Amino acid sequence: MFKISPRYFFMGMLTGLLFAALLPAQAADQRSATTAVARSALPRGEVRDFGKAPSVTTAPWSEKTRRAVETVFGDVGSGLWADDQAQALKAIGQSGDARLVWLILDLMRFSESYQLSNDLTKEANTLIGTQLEGINAWHELAERMIAWDIPAPPDYLTFKRSIFVGVLPQWGPLLGEGDIDWRHVAWGGVRIDDRKFDETDARCNCIPAADNPEVTDANNAAWLADEAVVFGIEINGEFRAYPRQIMEVREMVNDTLGGRDLGIPYCTLCGAAQAWFTDGLPEGVERPVLRTSGLLIRSNKVMFDLNTNSVFDTFKGHAVTGPLAKRGIKLKQAGVVTTTWGDWKRAHPQTTVLAESLALGRDFDFRNTRDANGPIFPIGDADPRLAVQEDVLGIVAESGVPIAFHVPSLIKALDAGETVAFENVRIVLDARGVRAVGPKGEALGTHQAFWFAWSQFYPDTRLWPE
Numbered sequence: 430m431f432k433i434s435p436r437y438f439f440m441g442m443l444t445g446l447l448f449a450a451l452l453p454a455q456a457a458d459q460r461s462a463t464t465a466v467a468r469s470a471l472p473r474g475e476v477r478d479f480g481k482a483p484s485v486t487t488a489p490w491s492e493k494t495r496r497a498v499e500t501v502f503g504d505v506g507s508g509l510w511a512d513d514q515a516q517a518l519k520a521i522g523q524s525g526d527a528r529l530v531w532l533i534l535d536l537m538r539f540s541e542s543y544q545l546s547n548d549l550t551k552e553a554n555t556l557i558g559t560q561l562e563g564i565n566a567w568h569e570l571a572e573r574m575i576a577w578d579i580p581a582p583p584d585y586l587t588f589k590r591s592i593f594v595g596v597l598p599q600w601g602p603l604l605g606e607g608d609i610d611w612r613h614v615a616w617g618g619v620r621i622d623d624r625k626f627d628e629t630d631a632r633c634n635c636i637p638a639a640d641n642p643e644v645t646d647a648n649n650a651a652w653l654a655d656e657a658v659v660f661g662i663e664i665n666g667e668f669r670a671y672p673r674q675i676m677e678v679r680e681m682v683n684d685t686l687g688g689r690d691l692g693i694p695y696c697t698l699c700g701a702a703q704a705w706f707t708d709g710l711p712e713g714v715e716r717p718v719l720r721t722s723g724l725l726i727r728s729n730k731v732m733f734d735l736n737t738n739s740v741f742d743t744f745k746g747h748a749v750t751g752p753l754a755k756r757g758i759k760l761k762q763a764g765v766v767t768t769t770w771g772d773w774k775r776a777h778p779q780t781t782v783l784a785e786s787l788a789l790g791r792d793f794d795f796r797n798t799r800d801a802n803g804p805i806f807p808i809g810d811a812d813p814r815l816a817v818q819e820d821v822l823g824i825v826a827e828s829g830v831p832i833a834f835h836v837p838s839l840i841k842a843l844d845a846g847e848t849v850a851f852e853n854v855r856i857v858l859d860a861r862g863v864r865a866v867g868p869k870g871e872a873l874g875t876h877q878a879f880w881f882a883w884s885q886f887y888p889d890t891r892l893w894p895e
Contacts, residue, residue, distance in 0.1 A: 471835060471894070472882070474813040482528045482577035483557045489582060494524045502532050502588040505595035510545055522552030526680055530556050530574055531612050535592045537567045537617050549601060568807055569656035571615070575727065575809025581612050595724050599623050602738035606748030609740060610726070615806065617725040626683070626718045629787075636721045638660060638681035643784040644669065644821035647774045648866055653786040655771030659703040659782070661860060662765055663872070664689050669772050669779040671695075675788045676702060677795055680721050681732065682783075683707070691763065692719035694743055696730035697795045697808060699882030700820065704763040704874075714756060717741075727885050728806035744878075744886040762874025767820075776860035814892050817881035823890070824865050824875045826852040832886035836877060839863050851893065 490498070523530050528554045535663075537549045550566040550863040553559070560694050563570050582588075589611055590604040599621050604611070608678070622635040629639045648729040653659075658673040664687030671682065676695035684691050695701070717734040719741070720755045733740045739751030739758075742755035749758035774780055799805065803817055809816050821833035839856055841865065842849050849856040853874060854865050865873040884890055 441684040469500070470814045470840070471814070472819055474811055474816045476483060477572075477576075478832050479573045479576045479810070482558075482579070485527050485579060486525065490526070493520060497521050497524070498529070498532070498582075499818075500741065502536065503591055504590050505536065506537075508595075510542065513696075515548065518548060518552055520762060522555040525556070526582065527556050527579055528585075529764070530570065530579065531581055531585060532588055532592070533818040534567060534571050534574065534615070535589050537570075537595050539592070559572055562733065566745045571807035572809055573724045579612075581786045584796050585746045586611050597621065597723075599792060600724070602721070603733055603740050605740075605750040607740065607754050608747075609742070609749040614724050614727045614731060615726075615886070616805070617680075617730075618719075619724055621723045621736065622681070635682045635723065636678075638674075638683065638720055639679045639783070640683045642682055642719070642787055643717065644781040645784050647778060647780055647782060650774075650782045650785070651768075653782065655769060657770045658767065659770045659773050659864065660693075660695070660765050661706050661773045661777070661780070662686060662691070662693075662763060664691070664763060668773075668777040670770060670780055670782040671702065672770065672783060672788070673702075674794075675783050677793045678789050678791050679787065680730065681719055683718055689763075690716055692717060692760070693731075693765075694719060694721075694730055694732050695741065696704070696798065696878075696882070697793075698728045698730070698804065699879045700796060700800075700818070701744070701876055701878035702765050702767065703743065703746075703876045704765050705760040708762065711756065714753070714758060717753065717758075717760070723863065724805055727808045728804040729882055740871050742886075744882070756858060762876070763875045764864045764872045764874055766858045766859050766864050767877045785825060804879075804881060807892060808885065812884035812888070814884075815880040817879060819880045820877050821880050821883050821892075822856065822863050822865070822875055822877050823883040823887070824854055824873060826854050828852055828893060831889065831892060832891040833880065833883050833887075834863070834893045836863060849893065851891070 433510055469841040487871055497517040498743055499522040501514050501521060506542045533549050533553045537546060540546045540549065550562060554561060555568050560571065563762040586604065587775045593604060594601040597620065620635045622633060624631050627640045659670040661670050662726055667687035669821055671693060677697055680695050682693040684693060689706055692705045692707045694703055710807050715736050719732050720733065720735045722731045722733050730743050731740060732743050734753060738747045739753035743751050746762055818837040822836055822839065823833045834856055839849060843858050857861055857866055866875050
């Protein structure tokens with residue numbers, strides 16, 4: 430027998446993130462006016478060849494296959510792997526149904542048994558014609574399944590929920606039908622943060638959000654180096670800096686700034702800090718308290734509302750499952766400027782900044798360490814117009830057209846005094862970072878992100894410069 434145990438939560442790829450011991454007016458067709466940056470100067474991405482996609486059946490399962498699926502994936506709560514499950518897994522491999530690899534991947538992600546992982550890999554290889562093995566098999570199999578867009582098997586969410594709830598019951602309320610592609614959702618290596626609101630210092634084996642965080646003025650932030658990256662936000666004339674050093678530890682802040690409530694997620698894997706207004710919602714809707722689920726979708730953070738267990742699309746701000754999805758809740762976005770602390774405080778000396786204690790003495794700098802060589806979770810095929818980790822400033826224009834502005838090219842053009850605009854959007858410098866404004870100079874909701882992340886959520890995005 431081989432164990433699939435909840436204690437694997439403390440043995441995953443991201444073990445270093447566990448904190449149990451640490452907590453106490455432009456024309457509609459207007460384009461950029463700049464000609465300084467040629468398209469050929471952009472750092473191009475690569476087109477990865479995943480090989481020929483396997484044939485996929487649309488036929489219903491045979492009774493033998495259904496029994497095998499129920500035996501393998503129907504009840505993993507015991508954490509034990511017995512002979513009948515091993516035989517059923519072989520029957521799944523002989524079924525010829527490539528769709529079943531999605532469930533194999535879900536189970537494989539939690540396996541802490543070398544033998545079980547090998548057996549799962551073997552049957553996945555049989556089903557989709559690959560010859561993968563070793564510690565990267567899960568990652569490489571998932572890359573292919575995503576790139577080939579293999580459809581989900583029948584009753585996929587039912588069996589996926591069984592796997593995930595068998596490992597951690599708290600995930601159960603999140604795994605519901607909705608506007609989310611559950612095929613692409615995988616465990617990120619950490620537990621869910623389901624602590625009550627305003628328990629910033631409560632212990633947890635999770636990435637602990639900061640609620641109503643302590644702040645200081647700029648003069649009392651000597652601990653923060655001028656070259657440190659910060660995410661700057663301005664609401665109604667009030668400025669605040671959220672140091673990346675803290676956001677890498679917390680990944681979620683629920684704050685109030687300029688009289689407005691905000692939920693501020695930071696996805697370390699996709700280099701994106703966003704700010705969502707969590708007030709001004711329809712009558713009867715309580716302020717969402719945003720939390721980290723411990724789940725990822727194509728190397729992007731999956732966040733949820735603590736009050737209703739509604740899952741939110743982190744990049745687009747709308748609820749995709751749960752009661753808030755049924756209400757059609759879509760959060761409005763505030764602008765976030767990615768810059769350095771020195772530049773931000775010089776431009777906005779009245780700023781406040783999150784207190785040093787929130788960093789818990791940690792400074793991971795994931796961008797230049799763990800994530801330096803590209804996404805560490807599967808993303809499938811990537812848009813090759815830019816390299817995957819190029820910084821872009823993304824926004825959806827008034828017409829509904831999404832556009833990504835290449836940040837290094839933006840700064841070069843704006844430094845040269847050129848105008849960069851698209852439809853109702855104009856890009857301006859702010860504290861040596863970039864942000865978007867409207868026709869009257871009003872702030873528009875934007876954030877920076879890695880190109881792979883923005884282009885996954887907006888596959889039809891325009892790119893500047895073209």
